[in-house]
Amino acid sequence: MKYTKQQLKKIHVQQLGEYACGLACLSAITRYHDGYISQEKLRETSGTTLNGTSLLGLYQAAAQVGFEAKGFEADMENLKKLDHPVILHVVVDGNRQHFVVCYGFGNGKFVIGDPAWGITSYSADELEAIWQSKALLSLKPSEKFKTSGIESRSQWQWFKTLIADDISILSVAAVVGIAMAVLGLSTAIFSQKLIDDFLPNKETEKILIGFIALFILLVARAVLGYIRGVFMVRQGKDLNVRIVKSFIDKIVQLPMAFFKGFSTGDLIARMNDSMRIRSTVALVTGDILINSLVVLISCVYVFTLSVEVGVLSLSSIVFFVLIAWRFHPQILEGQKEVMAAHSMNESQYIDALSGIATIKSFGREGVYADRINAVYDAYQTKGYNLAMTGNRFGFFTQMLVGMYITVIFGLGIWFVLQEKLMLGELMALISIGGSIIPSLAGLMIANIQIQEAKVAFSRLFEISSVENEFDEPSKLPEHTLKNSANTVLTINDLTFRYPGRSPLLSDVSILIAAGEVVTLFGQVGSGKSTLVDILQGFYVAERGAIKLNDKLLAEWGLPEWRKRIATVSQFEKIFNSTVLDNICLSNDPNELDKCVNFLKETGMEPFFARLPQGYFTCTGEEGATLSGGQKQLVTIARALYKQPAFIVLDESTSAMDFDTEREVLELLKKYCKAHATSLLMVTHRIGLAKQADRIYLLKNGTIVDAATHEQLVERDNDYAKGYQYLTQINALT
Template structure:
């Protein structure tokens, strides 16, 4: 498509010279001889040529926008698809607005591709053909053009480094402004609750001002550069006009030839300036491409390993240690087992590492030392991520609800492709009673981030989402913390029925939830497991500890 567009661009440029040639013949030949037949034929011919030119321009634009659509779809599919396959720690340290801003920079790349494929070919042809015609009419005028035009390239090249720096600053500050918008709007409840609208409005003004300052600095620099180029072009055209006028007065050149040379130079100068300035958008596209590759050059999640059907029997965690980069160890020497048919609880205060253990079990993070064995024969690291995540499901503390219906949030594509099966699942597992309480039942639109749902309703949807995939290992991280008593009891009874078929890791800091539900409870304190047993054993140990030390745990 780009090739066709380039060819049509060349044809358009060639046809565009028809008016300059006709003007010369009109002034020097047709009008002085009062040749009405040639005049009318020439006007008709020029009209037809210009009409064809406009038709070709239309086709060229059609091919360019069609190519742009295909290119943008392919490049976003590549970059966004790669982005989704990056490890979770990559996203932990980056702002969403920065990533979306970089994805939006694909428009800059496409704009330059279209410019290179279309306008550059036209400008090259227009400059070459115009120069040839100027030489045809006047060799000295052609030599002046040939000697002066390279100076435009020198002028642009000298300012290239400064332009690149300012373009990069615009993109960086734009990404910062985008990230600030998203972060602020996501926290609107906290902002209003603390009556801090003015504080965040002022902070936004500071961030956005940096972006606008960068745009202003780049725009001002480009204006100054354009001014220098225009002054250069003006001096050049005045010089050509003075020389050619002198030739006409000395009867060495015809008036029509003067008009034609000026017309050709008027066509050639912008084309040469465009060719000289092409490095500005090329640099902009290169910067945008490099910024996108900053994250696509990161290694995707390693999905190598054992493939095939995996029947979960037991998960064994042995001497597990973990730390976030640049921080002290979060926990060390953590060991526990969970078998199919068991509910194992991890208890501990906030920040002790319970949720991080859940991330490790899902292969979202890599542990520092220790080992995780599956069925006592396979290391977790040996199992393909896609295979492992097909049998392991999780309900995290922070539940993400997508902007759609309740049914779509539970079953995704099956909400449309296999609706009856999803509804049968909801009825069989008992979720239908709770979902029917929503305004439009399972077709209720939940809004961005589930804004129309309570915390307990979000957790109910997340549990249904996890159980719909029939997991063999279920990881629940404070999965009932926001529910009312009735909803929580329903979930605990449901899990008690299902636990014969699956293994469950239940993370909580609320001991009463586990009283008649868990087979074993592990207490995580100060980075290690300090005690484990069932509810009765731990309650007895706590009483003995209070009697002996005055504290619950040493």
């Protein structure tokens, strides 16, 4: 192996989420070869979702990173002969799919990097028990592979941009901290002078002056502490706002594929990690700086009193550092596990509470309470393990503190008896020693917080380093963006697959003219909704083109393209606000009046007049106060108010009653003809599909037929069979 087991622990990559084991393995092998790639950058290229990833997805992602990737089926003997790390597909806990890195074989054991636990060793029998598929992914750097140290520089650059506005405040706080550290010696110095000089000589005047000076210095130290506290509170608030704003601004700019790989709880937990970073910045510029100066200044002063005690103080620092170094990996690993468990716990809360109606309907309160409690118990267990590690760290630290103070007392008394020290100097040594120890202990404990913040910072940086969905302005002049009777949307030979998966759509071609109503008809799981996502620019096709008036989607630029298309899915998001706010989606008060007038002109107003408070009816969380059909009315009105060139309805009238659906469709057809707007209805319902001017049949990811309703029912296809079945049902009733 290139590295020892201890060195492998330094390049090991912990998975950042429950489903990110494959990403962590690929990232770890990249670091093994002196490169760097974040897990979040690998997420999209590997097709990692909340269901994890596949070996094919990792293969494709590895090729993009610059590896020569090859998939094999091997046995234990083959594995022993490998001279480079490989990714193994294993099954753990009986049925859980997992990926690990095999770094090599030595001393009768396989060295395994498990992204969930760390670097460990397996015997041949132990590994064979979990490596059931015998599948592995071999990765060797190709000429395209780049070694770099960009990660640390990038993280440092990002951190500097976050604290750039705070440099002046932090500098003042640092200067104040230095002054406080110096003033902290005043009591010890005064005690020495009082015992050795003032009291023996009965210099009452100097004693009085000394007391006054000491009082002034202590008051000054208290005032400086208050001023520094004010600065740090202000800086902490501003930094926290900046970090969260940076996180939110970044999140909303990320591509849709990013969100497929994250749970809401994980994102919320990462956002809350900003508090750890803020407190650590305050810690570094405050407690750590002051404690470091106290230790430094105190040691210098101790040396002026006694070289022997000074050497003892320095040696104690070495022992403190050794203890911190010994516990550092355990603390870091424990914090990663706690944060991952916290994310899972947040996700479990959100998942269960958002589905409380289903839980109650099926009488599964106990089942989900047990699940929540189990996840929370696992989270608390991780926290307990970390706390116990910190407790052991504190125990050894306090043991060293006790030994140090005892030795200082004994050595100091011995020097007094030998007349090498005066009694006042002994008191000063004890006082200074008493300040060194808490400061050293504070520095060691601060190490725990720093490591915690480093983990939190890495989790936030992973997201900040993901490329934005777009940053280009519109590439077309304004006049080309207007609706016209000549507007045509064409999809030519489009093929698409999710990374690491088989093709979902193959050679799909569709044409939609202005004012035309077209249906995309297909069975559940045929790829209809995926095509809608591609039309919105959420995903990029592997092959083929999407054009609007002979201009490619890429030429329009995503912001302008999305202005021209409005999509309504079956379960569109309803925000916790009013009906009107959900339709106009704007913070501009003037927009509300415009929205009301628009809905009146288009004929949508009667649908909302029936609500208790009309447009100002509160929707509640996820539209809890609205029925399914009312939610769909709100989202269709939202799409119309956007005044797009194309409207896509993806099963978005399925919750409406027959009369409401008919009224809405008539209104939409009327609007589309009047405004040269095209309507694409995506459905598997024949009653809805037949109302279109033209119907495209999607089967197994391919358009197999396209014609009018009358033409299709005369042919041999799924649509005709479905229509015949409905006709027979209607005849029976």
